[in-house]
Amino acid sequence: MVLSSQEPAKLSKQFPDLAEDFHIPQFFESDQFFSSVFRISSCGLQLWTHYDVMDNLLAQVTGRKRVVLYSPQDALHLYLNGDKSEVLDIDAPDLKQFPEFVKARRYDCVLEPGDLLFIPGRQILASKHLISPRTKSKFKKSHTVPSSSALWFHNTLALHFGVGVNIFWRHLSADSYDKKDPYGNKDPVAAARALQTLERGLHALDELPAEYRDFYGRRMVQRIQKRTYCHSPDSETTIPRSLSNKPG
Numbered sequence: 001m002v003l004s005s006q007e008p009a010k011l012s013k014q015f016p017d018l019a020e021d022f023h024i025p026q027f028f029e030s031d032q033f034f035s036s037v038f039r040i041s042s043c044g045l046q047l048w049t050h051y052d053v054m055d056n057l058l059a060q061v062t063g064r065k066r067v068v069l070y071s072p073q074d075a076l077h078l079y080l081n082g083d084k085s086e087v088l089d090i091d092a093p094d095l096k097q098f099p100e101f102v103k104a105r106r107y108d109c110v111l112e113p114g115d116l117l118f119i120p121g122r123q124i125l126a127s128k129h130l131i132s133p134r135t136k137s138k139f140k141k142s143h144t145v146p147s148s149s150a151l152w153f154h155n156t157l158a159l160h161f162g163v164g165v166n167i168f169w170r171h172l173s174a175d176s177y178d179k180k181d182p183y184g185n186k187d188p189v190a191a192a193r194a195l196q197t198l199e200r201g202l203h204a205l206d207e208l209p210a211e212y213r214d215f216y217g218r219r220m221v222q223r224i225q226k227r228t229y230c231h232s233p234d235s236e237t238t239i240p241r242s243l244s245n246k247p248g
């Protein structure tokens with residue numbers, strides 16, 4: 001068996017015998033398929049809080065796994081460094097170092113063998129499918145598939161030795177994704193470009209004295225909010241997309 005780290009994982013290619021026992025649920029069109037990743041976890045293995053840019057189905061085959069989710073809307077409370085949160089100990093965070101972390105609302109569940117977790121993409125769907133936050137309750141199995149699950153943060157902790165399969169699929173057009181991304185966790189091409197452009201803009205502001213940086217920085221923030229936010233920053237209210245798309 002040859003495993004190349006440049007190619008997305010595919011169960012049927014890397015583990016053809018095992019793949020015969022695993023049927024990928026038909027939740028998406030075949031041309032949206034990106035990868036199927038075989039996961040073996042020893043008891044206690046924890047994966048830091050991160051987001052992926054593709055839809056993602058976590059299938060637990062054996063063993064139990066705790067999954068903690070955070071909404072993309074809580075991104076600003078998670079101390080992100082790229083796609084990962086810097087808060088490694090989510091159960092006993094250092095609140096001196098990460099005081100905003102308490103504002104992030106966590107949703108806990110424990111996956112049992114046979115469970116599938118579709119990581120939900122919208123607040124409204126989250127409240128429909130998840131049990132109350134800060135409990136160890138299991139997620140209800142979902143039979144409806146939301147249109148997008150990407151960007152929900154997740155942190156996994158194996159409670160036993162266990163085996164699972166992770167299936168990633170695209171819900172944006174194929175050319176929206178970075179072609180050199182075998183893991184499905186690089187930002188979409190347009191987002192990466194926007195972040196680079198922002199960095200260049202910030203460098204340009206560095207040429208100005210502090211009070212000018214402050215003035216133009218605040219105007220930039222306001223413009224970004226007007227042009228991009230689906231939700232108003234201080235409330236749960238959803239701004240209709242027709243309004244939120246208006247140029248600022």
Ligand SMILES: O=C(O)CCC(=O)C(=O)O
Binds near residue numbers: 039041047052156164
């Ligand atoms: O199965 C796991 O423990 C981690 C899966 C995951 O977080 C991922 O694939 O993004």
